[in-house]
Amino acid sequence: MVNLREYLPEETFEGFDERLLKGICSSSDNKLVGIPFYLYVSALFSNTKLLAKYDKRIPKTWDELMETSKIIYDEEKKLNHTIVRYNGLINDTSGSMTVFEFINSFRDSNESPHPYINSKTTEEALKKLKEMKDEIGEDIFKGTDMDGFMYLYLPDDVLFVNYNYNPHNPIFKATALPGNKEGVSGSIVIGHNLGINKYISEEKKRAAAEFLKFVASKETQKKFIAKDDFVGGLTSLYDDDEVCRMLDCEIIKDAYPFSFMNNDLKHYADDTYHEKYREGLFKYIYGNEPLSTVLKKVEDVTKIYTLQMGTDDSVVGLIILIVCFIFLAFILFSLVFVFIKKFEKKFDFLTKEMWVITVLGSVMILSSIFTLYDSVENYKCQLKVALINVGFVLSISPSIHRLITNFPNNNKASLWVDKNKFLFILVVMIFSVGLNGILATTTYNARDITMTDERHYEKCYMNNTFGRVIYYLIQIYNFFLILMSLCLIFLEWNLEVTKLDVKYLATALFMDSLSLILIIIMDSIKFKDYIMYNSLLAISIMIFAVFNHIFSYLIRILPIFGNDSGHEDSRKILGKVSNSGVSDSKRITSFNQTTSRDHTATVSTTSSTDSIVAGITKKIMNYHNQTVASSTNSSIH
Numbered sequence: 001m002v003n004l005r006e007y008l009p010e011e012t013f014e015g016f017d018e019r020l021l022k023g024i025c026s027s028s029d030n031k032l033v034g035i036p037f038y039l040y041v042s043a044l045f046s047n048t049k050l051l052a053k054y055d056k057r058i059p060k061t062w063d064e065l066m067e068t069s070k071i072i073y074d075e076e077k078k079l080n081h082t083i084v085r086y087n088g089l090i091n092d093t094s095g096s097m098t099v100f101e102f103i104n105s106f107r108d109s110n111e112s113p114h115p116y117i118n119s120k121t122t123e124e125a126l127k128k129l130k131e132m133k134d135e136i137g138e139d140i141f142k143g144t145d146m147d148g149f150m151y152l153y154l155p156d157d158v159l160f161v162n163y164n165y166n167p168h169n170p171i172f173k174a175t176a177l178p179g180n181k182e183g184v185s186g187s188i189v190i191g192h193n194l195g196i197n198k199y200i201s202e203e204k205k206r207a208a209a210e211f212l213k214f215v216a217s218k219e220t221q222k223k224f225i226a227k228d229d230f231v232g233g234l235t236s237l238y239d240d241d242e243v244c245r246m247l248d249c250e251i252i253k254d255a256y257p258f259s260f261m262n263n264d265l266k267h268y269a270d271d272t273y274h275e276k277y278r279e280g281l282f283k284y285i286y287g288n289e290p291l292s293t294v295l296k297k298v299e300d301v302t303k304i305y306t307l308q309m310g311t312d313d314s315v316v317g318l319i320i321l322i323v324c325f326i327f328l329a330f331i332l333f334s335l336v337f338v339f340i341k342k343f344e345k346k347f348d349f350l351t352k353e354m355w356v357i358t359v360l361g362s363v364m365i366l367s368s369i370f371t372l373y374d375s376v377e378n379y380k381c382q383l384k385v386a387l388i389n390v391g392f393v394l395s396i397s398p399s400i401h402r403l404i405t406n407f408p409n410n411n412k413a414s415l416w417v418d419k420n421k422f423l424f425i426l427v428v429m430i431f432s433v434g435l436n437g438i439l440a441t442t443t444y445n446a447r448d449i450t451m452t453d454e455r456h457y458e459k460c461y462m463n464n465t466f467g468r469v470i471y472y473l474i475q476i477y478n479f480f481l482i483l484m485s486l487c488l489i490f491l492e493w494n495l496e497v498t499k500l501d502v503k504y505l506a507t508a509l510f511m512d513s514l515s516l517i518l519i520i521i522m523d524s525i526k527f528k529d530y531i532m533y534n535s536l537l538a539i540s541i542m543i544f545a546v547f548n549h550i551f552s553y554l555i556r557i558l559p560i561f562g563n564d565s566g567h568e569d570s571r572k573i574l575g576k577v578s579n580s581g582v583s584d585s586k587r588i589t590s591f592n593q594t595t596s597r598d599h600t601a602t603v604s605t606t607s608s609t610d611s612i613v614a615g616i617t618k619k620i621m622n623y624h625n626q627t628v629a630s631s632t633n634s635s636i637h
Helices: 018-024 048-053 062-078 095-104 120-137 145-151 202-216 218-228 235-239 249-255 270-285 291-302 316-339 352-372 378-405 412-419 421-439 465-491 496-524 530-552 566-595 597-636
Strands: 035-047 084-087 158-164 172-176 189-194 445-450 456-461
Touching: 018 035, 018 189, 035 048, 035 095, 035 202, 035 249, 048 062, 062 084, 062 120, 062 158, 084 120, 095 120, 095 270, 120 270, 120 291, 172 249, 202 218, 218 235, 235 249, 270 291, 316 352, 316 530, 352 378, 352 530, 378 412, 378 421, 378 456, 378 465, 378 496, 378 530, 412 421, 421 465, 456 530, 465 496, 496 530
Parallel strands: 084 158
Antiparallel strands: 035 158, 035 172, 035 189, 445 456
């Protein structure tokens, strides 16, 4: 349908209640696509003849209606006349609206919102409805729409009828539905709207707009709507004395401001939604199923289960949140070790500012967990992907910089990287941020997942080929950086100055690879439980961030990292072996001769191996000195 505000002058809508237009005439994106031609307003039709006979007024509350109907029913029965006390208009095909409006009548005021389905107010309303069914409903409490309509013309047999406001027998008086307390009505408004098809020609759209202007005018509404005893959509009419002589304006005023039955059609078509809503509540009204169980099942018809910071549905969300904050504090607090003089040599692999960048990358990865909470939105899906991937690239880019500057053979590239470390990191980040920026131009959808117990949850889903291509390009870029880093680590594995650094960095990269693969798998699997999905995804992100932080940074202050004198110790050991020469070998041989006759063969061959031992020792020493020299040159530039 077209947006009518683009085809009709603004004065056309004067006299229409804006809440009415928004409630029943607007699309989900808030475009006005219809004008209410006339309205169905749920009303209570009271038999004034029977009420006058027993000096009773039209009831203002449900308790008063029950009391009045019992009295008149008993008195009429004494006269051998059985009447229908109350036609509740609840049946297997159309009872959902009646139940909805009954719950609506238990609001605190007409301005209050409709009670939440799993609230104390709803419980109170349904208990009262079941009580009315048991005490005054008879079998006719399950009457059909046609029964309700026919009763409007059977004044001798019916006391109260619940039906939409329509032309009726004058013996009946129409009023807004009663409430739990006087002055509050449960009446619901349904609009019969006129709109314009957006697929017709522009000429026909303009012609249709002229007709809608005619329909919306006050003169037309008075002549064709109010005159025939229908409620028109132009609400300003009901302050007109002439109109109020033609129909009961009080029903409009008592039901105002209007309430609407806004259906959540996210999971089901309209008919299916009403069927599930109705069947669920009827298990209590007409059956023996506990009310709390029934309300929980009806809530599940429309509710989207999400990870919550509270404990209403599950404590898992709160536990994950607490653990996440603990890890964040742990990661941020550990940054102080870089600035403690005692640990300076432990962290000489990178400069202080580079360590800060590395740690902030881990913080970004961990922070992506917060996007898992509450409803699934496009911006949250985009932010989760960006925090994980940009955070990862940010955490490893300083180490890549150091690996390139340590490259054994100096070249223009390594020298440029060494002199422009922040520019290098910026270049590395531009690719990651750029790809994520391109991904942000696409849209993630909230994919509905039905769990095994028919509850629902949502997860991010990229229903766009271009978006999926960009997402996988981001992952390819991540693994390219990992592969490049591992190649550099392999080439620099024996550099004495950084041998422990590269080993732990290799471990960190291995864990990062597994974590990235695990997160990709988590997003592709269709879990049948929202707690399991969100928990496993949150744990995967925690493993990613925490292990990345431990193996790339924190392990340096742990005892397993070793001491700073290991390099010097290795030189001393090799030096002693080299200086001992052949004489040491002979002393060993002499010792073997005196300790055992079985060592004769060894003694006879030792003299021939002395030169071999000395040669091997010299080769080891030469290789060691070359390694140290190469490491020293790398650390200097």
